[in-house]
Amino acid sequence: MPVGVRGQVTPPALDDAPPLLRIRPPASRPLKVYAFDPTLGRTLGNVLLTHVPYEPLKPGPVGERFAVIDYDGSAKTFYTPVDLDDPHILMRSGLDPTESDPRFHQQMVYAVASETLERFETALGRRVHWRRTKNPLPPGVPNRLYLYPHAMVQANAFYSPDAHGILFGYFRAAKSDWAQVLPGQTIFTCLSHDIIAHETTHAIVDGIRSYFMEPTNIDVPAFHEAFADVSALFVHFSNKDAVLATLQRTGGRLYSTALTPESGGSVSNPMIQAEIAPDNPLIELARQFGQVSGMHSGLRSALGTPPTPADILTTVEPHARGSILVAAVFDAFFSIYMQQTADLFRTFRAGGGPANPVDLPAPLADQLAQAVRDTAVLFFGVCARALDYCPPVDVTFGDFLRALITADYDLFPSDKYGVREAVMQSFRSRGILPQDAAFFSEGSLRWPELLPGQLPYVRGLVFGDPNGLTRAEQDTDGRVLRQYARTHAKALGLTQSGPISADSFHPMFRTDERGRLRVDMVVELTQKADVLLDSKAPALGSFPMRSGVTLLIAQPLSHAEERGEPWVRYAISKHASPQREAGQRAAYAALGLSSGPARINFGLLHGV
Numbered sequence: 001m002p003v004g005v006r007g008q009v010t011p012p013a014l015d016d017a018p019p020l021l022r023i024r025p026p027a028s029r030p031l032k033v034y035a036f037d038p039t040l041g042r043t044l045g046n047v048l049l050t051h052v053p054y055e056p057l058k059p060g061p062v063g064e065r066f067a068v069i070d071y072d073g074s075a076k077t078f079y080t081p082v083d084l085d086d087p088h089i090l091m092r093s094g095l096d097p098t099e100s101d102p103r104f105h106q107q108m109v110y111a112v113a114s115e116t117l118e119r120f121e122t123a124l125g126r127r128v129h130w131r132r133t134k135n136p137l138p139p140g141v142p143n144r145l146y147l148y149p150h151a152m153v154q155a156n157a158f159y160s161p162d163a164h165g166i167l168f169g170y171f172r173a174a175k176s177d178w179a180q181v182l183p184g185q186t187i188f189t190c191l192s193h194d195i196i197a198h199e200t201t202h203a204i205v206d207g208i209r210s211y212f213m214e215p216t217n218i219d220v221p222a223f224h225e226a227f228a229d230v231s232a233l234f235v236h237f238s239n240k241d242a243v244l245a246t247l248q249r250t251g252g253r254l255y256s257t258a259l260t261p262e263s264g265g266s267v268s269n270p271m272i273q274a275e276i277a278p279d280n281p282l283i284e285l286a287r288q289f290g291q292v293s294g295m296h297s298g299l300r301s302a303l304g305t306p307p308t309p310a311d312i313l314t315t316v317e318p319h320a321r322g323s324i325l326v327a328a329v330f331d332a333f334f335s336i337y338m339q340q341t342a343d344l345f346r347t348f349r350a351g352g353g354p355a356n357p358v359d360l361p362a363p364l365a366d367q368l369a370q371a372v373r374d375t376a377v378l379f380f381g382v383c384a385r386a387l388d389y390c391p392p393v394d395v396t397f398g399d400f401l402r403a404l405i406t407a408d409y410d411l412f413p414s415d416k417y418g419v420r421e422a423v424m425q426s427f428r429s430r431g432i433l434p435q436d437a438a439f440f441s442e443g444s445l446r447w448p449e450l451l452p453g454q455l456p457y458v459r460g461l462v463f464g465d466p467n468g469l470t471r472a473e474q475d476t477d478g479r480v481l482r483q484y485a486r487t488h489a490k491a492l493g494l495t496q497s498g499p500i501s502a503d504s505f506h507p508m509f510r511t512d513e514r515g516r517l518r519v520d521m522v523v524e525l526t527q528k529a530d531v532l533l534d535s536k537a538p539a540l541g542s543f544p545m546r547s548g549v550t551l552l553i554a555q556p557l558s559h560a561e562e563r564g565e566p567w568v569r570y571a572i573s574k575h576a577s578p579q580r581e582a583g584q585r586a587a588y589a590a591l592g593l594s595s596g597p598a599r600i601n602f603g604l605l606h607g608v
Helices: 102-124 193-208 219-236 240-250 287-292 318-350 362-389 397-411 419-428 471-487 578-590
Strands: 028-034 047-053 066-068 145-153 157-160 165-172 186-188 501-511 517-532 542-554 567-574
Touching: 028 102, 047 102, 066 102, 102 145, 102 165, 102 193, 102 219, 102 362, 157 193, 165 193, 186 287, 193 219, 193 362, 219 318, 219 362, 219 397, 240 362, 318 362, 318 397, 318 419, 362 397, 362 419, 362 542, 397 419, 397 567, 471 501, 471 517, 517 578, 542 578
Parallel strands: 066 145, 145 165
Antiparallel strands: 028 047, 157 165, 165 186, 501 517, 517 542, 542 567
16 A cells, blocks of 8 residues: 555555445435425424435536526526535535525525436336427437526526426515515525426426427316426425424324414414414415415415316316316325224224324324325325326326326226225316216226237337437337337327327336336327318418327236237327317417417416
């Protein structure tokens, strides 16, 4: 071993160390964030230590999947980028949460966006790719999503495909008697865990589904908003401290809109803060933003709409319509939670516990909290996987219901928790029904599963590995799928008169309830026809009328020394029809479209 200055022994460089002595990089990086937003301070587990996948980071932070660009469009200045690999920051698990330091804002958006992406990739069993609307990247250049913490002085935050990123605004709060902020205080949307997760989900859905950004019917923008809300809200139920505190102050009824006051009882005219019953933060979305926007609580709620079937027939505004879908999902979630914990409550009451407890014993609260987190992981996984079981175009709430039922059945056919029945009943009670099912039963709502050989085999398809497909494998699969679609267009419900696009194809690696690895490839095949907005006035232009099919293609199991041919397990189609054409024409006319495809503008949709 070499000798250094003053006779000290100099350790060898890491690269010179024997392989068994080298220290591997950690699997995750701990970072501090607000679990909700600054309004809750340090109460209810609001200062959260989240763990995101580890990667070396450049100041920004800039990694493989995200790049934080902190340019203030109003002040026309760049803020100093945070270096999360700085030893002083690494040792303390990131900067402490604060509203006053832009570097923490950068840390917050990176951490929550990374956490959201990891949750989706875990549930989907595959890597998510960001949508690129402009020129493709040169080989070797990472496809990053850009995050702008202080993009504009505006009460808004939105995902922009054109900017290939998420723009967060900041603004001054007006005077409000109920908002937990100072009059004139600066509100940063980049400090709301819910807003970051919501906008990242928009980017993820756009990356997964090529044409879900085209508002071809009133459900499409509402679905985008609802799905992003569902994603953000389910994160709340993974926060152990917040769940435990809320269980204690709701007597185990997590769906309650208010918590028990700290004084322990309800008071009609509270005199001190401890007698005030605060709102339940677990079922609220974007508390601070909602309060300063003139609401008494969060921007939206997990149970914001009652089970009224007629509402779906008259509600058009995307957020209000999306709230119906959100409430249906969380109605089913809370129903399953109550079913799973019913025996715990029975035991508690048999031992002398009150029927409507105010305080819960710590062992009971711990068991309830574990049930909450397990149920939340289960439900989020079903919702995320359902994206792969939707038709590739013109999605409706009814399509999503069928996708939920099929996605859960495909991996967990026994349904030992009763998820599918709970989902069916909560959707039915809010008037969300599929248009093309013969009966309202699980068997009728599931997309039909095909037998091997029922559709022609997809010969030559390469499934790659869990890290995705190489560029050469992508080229091979693209050729195979386009040729397959042209050759078997009629069997797939497509026409042979126009070109067929293989818009996306991704291998999925998932484990079913028996612990077996399931390998499938999800494929989008679409066709487009240009249709006049008004056949009597061609000058008004046209719109793209798309049809298509989502294929789930199974990698065959090997027998002895041979492997069978890949076969189509599901073919989930959306065919062209006079009804769809009329509905889509009306949707584009309502948007004032002059010509060409329209895309959801989240900047306008999210503005207040």
